[in-house]
Each structure stands twice: as C-alpha cells, then as structure tokens.
Amino acid sequence: MKGYAGSILRVNLATGQISKEPTPAEMARDYLGGRGFGIYQLFKEVPKGADALGPQNKLIISTGPLSGMLIPGGGKCDWTTKSPLTGGYASASMGGHFTAEMKYAGYDSIILEGVSPKPVYLLIEDGKVQLLDAAHLWGKGAFDVEVEFKHKYGEEYQIAAIGPGGENLVLYACINHDFGRQAGRGGVGAVMGSKKLKAIVVRGTKSVEVADPEGYRKAGMALYKACKDAEGLAEWTRYGTTVVTSWCDEVGALPTRNFSAGSFEGGEKIYGQTMRKEIVITDKGCFGCPCPCGKYSHMKRYGTYVEGPEYETIGLMGSNLGIADIQAVGEANRLADDLGVDTISAGNCVAWAMECYEKGILTKEDTDGLELKFGNIEATFALIKNIAHRQGKLGNLLADGVKRAAEKIGKGSERFAIQVKGMEQSGYATHSATSMLLAYMTCDVGAHHNRAWAITYDLQVGRSLVVPEKVARVIWLQNFRPMFDVLGACRLQWVELSIDRDLYVPAMEAITGIHRTWEDMEAVGNRIWNLTRLFWMRENEDFGRSWDQPSPRFFEEPPKTGATAGQITSYEDVQRLLDMYYEQRGWDNNGLPTPATLEKLNLAQIAS
Amino acid sequence: MRLYVDSTKCSGCRACLVACSLNLFQENNPKKAALNLIPHFPAPGVYEMKVCTQCGDCAAVCPTEAIKLNERGAYYVDFDECNLCEACVPECPEDVMYVRAELANAAWKCNLCGDCVAVCGTGALWIAD
Known part of the structure; x- marks a missing residue:
C-alpha cells in the first residue's frame, strides 16, 4: 500500500509479547488512517463494557497517509481509546514530530494492550522493539523524562511520556511530547498510566514509498507555496492560536470566571499581542509546518519555560480563573504539562471549584486551606499540583473531572459544571453562539x-x-x-x-495512488x-x-x-x-x- | 552562491530536511538530509541550524575526487565515486558533511538545489552570493 508504512505494531504489556501485522488494505480503503484507524480498531478489538482503566482497554496510536510526508503540517497522530473521563470514545490529536518518526520506523498504528506488572517504557528503533524498565522514571515530570531520554538516546529519538497525572489516573491526564505538544483530551494519559507505560521512545530511519514520486513532489510543493503566499501567514505565525483571544473577548466568547461571562475586564493582559511581547522567545513548529502556531515562552518571574500558552489554555487558565497575568498563565500551563494533566479540563475544574468557594458551597475545610477565589494565582498552582498527585480532598475530587465532582458535591453546583458527556468544555463561551x-x-x-x-x-x-x-x-x-x-x-x-483544500486532492492521489x-x-x-x-x-x-x-x-x-x-x-x-x-x-x-x-x-x- | 540560515527564524519544523532528502535520495527521510537541525530544549529554547557554506574543504581532501562542482557552482557528491572513507567529515566546519553507512552507501552534502528554501515558511533559509 503506497503512502502507508505497512505494519501495525501490537504490544501486550501484560505478557511483554510484541508482534507486527500487515496494515489491512480494507481498513486503509474505508477508514484511510489516523482517527479512522483508531475508532475502527477500538470498536473491533475492545470488548463491550471494558473498564477504561483495566486490562481490556487499548490505547491505539495511528499515523495517516499524509504523516511524515512533504505536506504542510504532516505531523499529526491520533491517540484513540475508551475514555476513563466520559466512558465513551476518546481521540486526542498530537502534533510535534512523533508521528513522522513512528511512520519512518514502519508503523501505521501502535496498539497497546493489557496492563504491565511494573513501570516500563517502550523503545522502538525501526524493527527492533523492546519494553524496558521505567522504575527510575515513575513519579517524574514529563519534561524530565524527555530530557533524560534525549540525553540517553540522542536528538533523533522522539518521545511521548506521561507525568504524575497519568500515573495517578487523573481522568483527564494527557500525554506529552517535544517539550510542549500533547495528546490532551479525554484521559488518554490515564489509560497509558493504567498500563504502567511511562513513555514511548521512537526512532525511524526508513522512507515511505509513494505511488507517484514526481506528482507527490509537485503537489507537496504546491501546498507549501500556497501557505507561503497566503495573506494571513505573517500574522498567524506571529501569534498562533492566541490571535483569537482579543476577538473572543470582543464578541463575548472568551470563557470568563467559569463561563459566567464571555468578556474579561483584564483581557488585554492575556491577549496574544501581550504574550508575544512579554514572554515568547521563539516559534516552535510541528513536523513540516510552514506556518508554526507553536510559541515557546520564557516566564522570567518563575524562571521557567513552556510551549504555549495556546489560546485554549489562556481562556481556561487565564480569564476563566479570573487571572489577568500572562506569566502566571504560562506557569500554570507549564505545571499542567509537566505534571501531565489537560489544561482545558484542569482549568474548568479549578474554575468550578473557585465558583463553589465564592458561593460558599466549598469552604477552606474542603479546599485543604486554599483561599480559592477567582484570580488567586498561587492557589491555582497549588491546586493543579494537588490534582496531578490526587493530593488532599479537593485535589482528589477534581482529578475525577468536573461532572463527577459536581455530582458528589451537589448543592446546585451541577448547574455550573461546564461539560458535555463528562468532558469539560474548551475555550468558547456559548451563551449566544x-x-x-x-x-x-x-x-x-x-x-x-x-x-x-x-x-x-x-x-x-x-x-x-x-x-x-x-x-x-x-x-x-x-x-x-x-x-x-x-x-x-x-x-x-x-x-x-x-488555502484551497483541493490542493490536497492531487497530493493524496500521488501518495496513495487512489483518486479521492x-x-x-x-x-x-x-x-x-x-x-x-x-x-x-x-x-x-x-x-x-x-x-x-x-x-x-x-x-x-x-x-x-x-x-x-x-x-x-x-x-x-x-x-x-x-x-x-x-x-x-x-x-x-x-x-x-x-x-x-x-x-x-x-x-x-x-x-x- | 550558497545557502544561508538565520537560526533565530527557524521553528524546527524539519520541512527543509524532508525536502532535502527527497531531492538527494528521492526519499522521505529527514535523517538523510544535508542540513543540521539542533534543538536546544527545554532551555534556552532555541533552534540551531547549520548549513553548507560551499567552502570546498570537503572536496579538497576527497581521495577519490567524488566531490565535484555542479552547474550551480555548488559542491556535490558523485555517489558512484564515493568510497565512504569519511575523510571529508572532520573537514566540514559546519558538521553538514554526512557519512552514515547504515543509511546510504555514499557520503552526502548540500548540492544547493534550493528545495529547503522553497518549503521554509519562516524565511530562515535563503540562497545568495
């Protein structure tokens, strides 16, 4: 099959058995790749009623036909599983450089099954695949793990790791990669943690064959040219996703104080323009991207670095918590990433708890002494840590997500738990939209x-x-x-x-040999x-x-x-x-x- | 003419590396590219990119004279004449002369094709005298 790596890697963490099988042609025909491969294999392989954090659930990582190719932004991979947060389907998309590496190593999907008896990491070097002891890494933050593996194996290796949040089965734990990209939502990191898999380290040195090399090169170059000629390139690259912050504030879509409003009086202090001026030190692109939205920031006050914050994090950990301070948002972002919890869900949980506190539904006794008012930066940092470690009464409560927390606390707090199907709402206030x-x-x-x-x-x-x-x-x-x-x-x-979406059509055809x-x-x-x-x-x-x-x-x-x-x-x-x-x-x-x-x-x- | 880079504009996306490997080897394989991307993360959070200056030091030491000038005035490796002796590698002041026998049966370097410049969206790469 042209455009595909050709194999699926299956790793049973319980038995340590590692096997490879050809990527089924019918699956490629009907589901194409990525998220399609994820749900098809999840539906077929995970038995009905499986415990999301138990041995029957699987974590399925998939590349697509455009991954790792000369295609703008061909660096996305999909992480599919049964969600421990919602009890339904979870699919988290991760940028960075992992998916290209995984495809060059020869895999369209990696299926992780079973539960390891002890902490391990998965090392993939083309066809050589090993499960290795990760006892010394358990408990470490995701950034430290990545630094350690980069030193141990080298720059050519790509790493995806969980932090303590995933180990502690925080139901919205994320998976981190490349010092700041995540498979963020739905608790994919908790599933990885439940399997006692601390990290995946991958290096691939193989190429991917395409159906029509010259057509592929031409179509890929045409896509790059379209991006580079685009009118919005400079502005988009300067601000990335944060470009919408000021607009959302103006139109009333910026989540503010637990979504009680859509405009924030301190908005200007967290706008993309402020962020670019005050904390951004470099643009940081995912694989093959000519218009990198990733911004890498240095928070001088804290002496720390983070990729981001993205718009969603600014909304959920800035205005939604009443925090009008871009360095503080950046630091909250860094804590959440390193500890391995999703900033969107965590931001929602903290905001809900702040509203409960201000309404007297939660008291200092419930918050482990935190003065949990909107705008309290130090309390926010402390609570993020407590959530990731399931520390204290409130940390443990919020680690299960806002829906479960509100069901436990009651007293009308369910009415302002901002979620659908158990997943906390991302960064758009929808009172009138x-x-x-x-x-x-x-x-x-x-x-x-x-x-x-x-x-x-x-x-x-x-x-x-x-x-x-x-x-x-x-x-x-x-x-x-x-x-x-x-x-x-x-x-x-x-x-x-x-850019004209029809430019992708000849690229897909040249890569796969099939006109769609x-x-x-x-x-x-x-x-x-x-x-x-x-x-x-x-x-x-x-x-x-x-x-x-x-x-x-x-x-x-x-x-x-x-x-x-x-x-x-x-x-x-x-x-x-x-x-x-x-x-x-x-x-x-x-x-x-x-x-x-x-x-x-x-x-x-x-x-x- | 030679390739120039402004590392402060590089976002580490590796599009240039894919385009390079596609031109040199007709492969999608950034590990077979002739530019050298060195990310420095998590701190200080900068990308360092090294490119060939066409200084010719590699060609000067090549015992088989496999490194020749092309029509663009750039040194390139004639794959058929390279014997993988690695004499060229330590001569390169920018660490962009490659011999990796596990990946290719000849040395490789920048031939100034310009494809990396064509795909770079941040203006980090350009060709000039």
Whole structure:
C-alpha cells in the first residue's frame, strides 16, 4: 500500500509479547488512517463494557497517509481509546514530530494492550522493539523524562511520556511530547498510566514509498507555496492560536470566571499581542509546518519555560480563573504539562471549584486551606499540583473531572459544571453562539471545539439564529474537519491561511495512488462520525439525547457583563437544534443512527 | 552562491530536511538530509541550524575526487565515486558533511538545489552570493 508504512505494531504489556501485522488494505480503503484507524480498531478489538482503566482497554496510536510526508503540517497522530473521563470514545490529536518518526520506523498504528506488572517504557528503533524498565522514571515530570531520554538516546529519538497525572489516573491526564505538544483530551494519559507505560521512545530511519514520486513532489510543493503566499501567514505565525483571544473577548466568547461571562475586564493582559511581547522567545513548529502556531515562552518571574500558552489554555487558565497575568498563565500551563494533566479540563475544574468557594458551597475545610477565589494565582498552582498527585480532598475530587465532582458535591453546583458527556468544555463561551453550542453538544468526544469550530460562522450569519443552515454547517464541519486527523495532517493551514483544500486532492492521489475528492473523503468522515456514535451507544445503555445536553449555564444564566450581557439561548431552542441535527444526520429523535443510515454508510455489519 | 540560515527564524519544523532528502535520495527521510537541525530544549529554547557554506574543504581532501562542482557552482557528491572513507567529515566546519553507512552507501552534502528554501515558511533559509 503506497503512502502507508505497512505494519501495525501490537504490544501486550501484560505478557511483554510484541508482534507486527500487515496494515489491512480494507481498513486503509474505508477508514484511510489516523482517527479512522483508531475508532475502527477500538470498536473491533475492545470488548463491550471494558473498564477504561483495566486490562481490556487499548490505547491505539495511528499515523495517516499524509504523516511524515512533504505536506504542510504532516505531523499529526491520533491517540484513540475508551475514555476513563466520559466512558465513551476518546481521540486526542498530537502534533510535534512523533508521528513522522513512528511512520519512518514502519508503523501505521501502535496498539497497546493489557496492563504491565511494573513501570516500563517502550523503545522502538525501526524493527527492533523492546519494553524496558521505567522504575527510575515513575513519579517524574514529563519534561524530565524527555530530557533524560534525549540525553540517553540522542536528538533523533522522539518521545511521548506521561507525568504524575497519568500515573495517578487523573481522568483527564494527557500525554506529552517535544517539550510542549500533547495528546490532551479525554484521559488518554490515564489509560497509558493504567498500563504502567511511562513513555514511548521512537526512532525511524526508513522512507515511505509513494505511488507517484514526481506528482507527490509537485503537489507537496504546491501546498507549501500556497501557505507561503497566503495573506494571513505573517500574522498567524506571529501569534498562533492566541490571535483569537482579543476577538473572543470582543464578541463575548472568551470563557470568563467559569463561563459566567464571555468578556474579561483584564483581557488585554492575556491577549496574544501581550504574550508575544512579554514572554515568547521563539516559534516552535510541528513536523513540516510552514506556518508554526507553536510559541515557546520564557516566564522570567518563575524562571521557567513552556510551549504555549495556546489560546485554549489562556481562556481556561487565564480569564476563566479570573487571572489577568500572562506569566502566571504560562506557569500554570507549564505545571499542567509537566505534571501531565489537560489544561482545558484542569482549568474548568479549578474554575468550578473557585465558583463553589465564592458561593460558599466549598469552604477552606474542603479546599485543604486554599483561599480559592477567582484570580488567586498561587492557589491555582497549588491546586493543579494537588490534582496531578490526587493530593488532599479537593485535589482528589477534581482529578475525577468536573461532572463527577459536581455530582458528589451537589448543592446546585451541577448547574455550573461546564461539560458535555463528562468532558469539560474548551475555550468558547456559548451563551449566544448556537452553532458553536451545537458543536459542543454533539462533538464525538464531549465538549471539545476542534471537530466543528463554528464560532466565527455564528458571528457571520447571526449568532442566535436557530435555523437548519446552521445545523448543516456544523454537520459539514464535523464530517470534513476531522478528516485532517484521519489523514495525519494539521487542519490549520486550511482554517487559518484559507488555502484551497483541493490542493490536497492531487497530493493524496500521488501518495496513495487512489483518486479521492473531498466529497469522497467527507463520506469517510461521516462513516467515522457514525461509528463513534455507535461506540458511545454500545458502551452506555442509556446513551441518547440526554447525553447531548449542554451545561444549563448556557440556557439559564445570561452573562451580566461583556458583549453577550443579557443574551442566552432558550432551552427550547437548544432542543430544536438537536431535533434538526438528528434529522439531518439520519438519526432518530433520541439521537441514535437509524438502520437505514447505517446501511447507507456501510456500517450495518459492524453495528450488528 | 550558497545557502544561508538565520537560526533565530527557524521553528524546527524539519520541512527543509524532508525536502532535502527527497531531492538527494528521492526519499522521505529527514535523517538523510544535508542540513543540521539542533534543538536546544527545554532551555534556552532555541533552534540551531547549520548549513553548507560551499567552502570546498570537503572536496579538497576527497581521495577519490567524488566531490565535484555542479552547474550551480555548488559542491556535490558523485555517489558512484564515493568510497565512504569519511575523510571529508572532520573537514566540514559546519558538521553538514554526512557519512552514515547504515543509511546510504555514499557520503552526502548540500548540492544547493534550493528545495529547503522553497518549503521554509519562516524565511530562515535563503540562497545568495
């Protein structure tokens, strides 16, 4: 198969058995790679009802046909598993240089199964694969682990590691790579920790054959030229994802004090422009990226370094905690990365606890003495550490995510636990942004933005409209955008530089030898979307409409301040959005794919 | 003409390395590239990039005269005439003369094809006199 490494590496951590098998041609045909390979193998291989942190769950890492190639941003890999946070599907996309290395080593997927009796790391050097003792690394931060492996093995090795958060089974633990890129969401790091796998170290020296070398080179160069000629290149590269911070603040989408508002009075102090001026020291690109959004920062006050903060972290660990201080946000980011917890979920959990504290639902007795008011930087640092180590009453409570924490504490705190399906909401306040709200409600991993980033569309067409066109837009984005995660490349060249997406078509054809239009690939995206839905249904007997509901804050509590003051989406409109969404998706009124839809998508067999 | 680099503009993406290996070997393999990327992380957080200055020191010591000038006025390795003796490697002041027998059966170096410049999005690389 051209464009693929050709093999799947299977590692049983319980027995230590390591085996390789050819990548199935039908899987490549129907699911293409990356996220597609992830859900297909997860659905087939993980038995119904498996404990997400038990031996039956698997952690599946997949590259795609564009990974490691001369394609802008061909450095994305997918980490799929059953989520310990949500009990459903988890898929986290990681940038950096790991996926290229993994593909050059010869693997389209790595399937990690079983639970090791003791801490180990996985060393992959092309065909030579070993599980080695990691007792001396257990308990260490992810950065230290990476430094140690870079010294031990050399710069050509790429490393993905968990921090104490993953070891301690924080349900939203992440996996770190390249001093600052993460597979962040859904608790993939907790699954790795449950398997007692501290790190994966990989080096690959092989090439990947393509179907048409000259066509590939030409198509790849055309994509690079389009990126370099793009009008927005300089601004995007200067600020990266933080470029949207000021815009979000202006339009009322910047999460502020646990999403109680969408504009922050201290916003300017955490804008991308402030960050660039005050803390950024270099741009840091993922593999093959001509428009690097990664910013590497030095926080002089703390004497520390971090890749970031990204917009999402600025929102969730800045304004959402009432912190108007970019160095403090950077330091909170660094702590979370090194300790191995997702900044988005952690930011939500801390914000929810701060609101509980200010409302008297939690007292100093519950917070282990922390004065947990919005804006308290030191308390934020302390709580992030407590969460990662499951230390103290509150740290341990919040390590299970905001939904479980609110269920335990009660007293109305469930109404302001900002999550969908148990996953904490990422960085867009959705009091009045109906497409973005629907995107969060229906996202296949929980309240995450990247499947359908519809917030700018909301502002373009009328933020509070509840019309079929908006729903159709969300569905199109959900089918199309995740295809980049399937192909193993970054979507931001298309999103941010507006390059012509049809430039990818000849590149895909030259690499794989198969002509596919974007319509063909969107059909694959639709199949994958529905298969993820089937996974949720299989793993949760009561799965349906009730799982697609947003936080009540977005239909009960209009913000008191900022651009969206007084604005809210009614509960009835929320349900109308779902009605239209289910109908357009070919799902029943409870949000379950109908037999006819499954038949049309060639999923009837796998569903049975 | 030679290749220049401003390391402060490099973001470490390795696009140049892939483009280079594709030109030299028709392979996607950054380990077979003729530029040298040295990241310094987590501190001080900078990328260092080394490129060939076309100084010719490698060619001067090559016992088989495998390192020749091409139509661009750049020194390149004639793969057929290289015997992997490694005499050229220590002569290179920039550490961008490569012999790695496990990866290729000839030495390699920059031939000034310019593909690295074409894919670099941050303007870190350019060709000039």
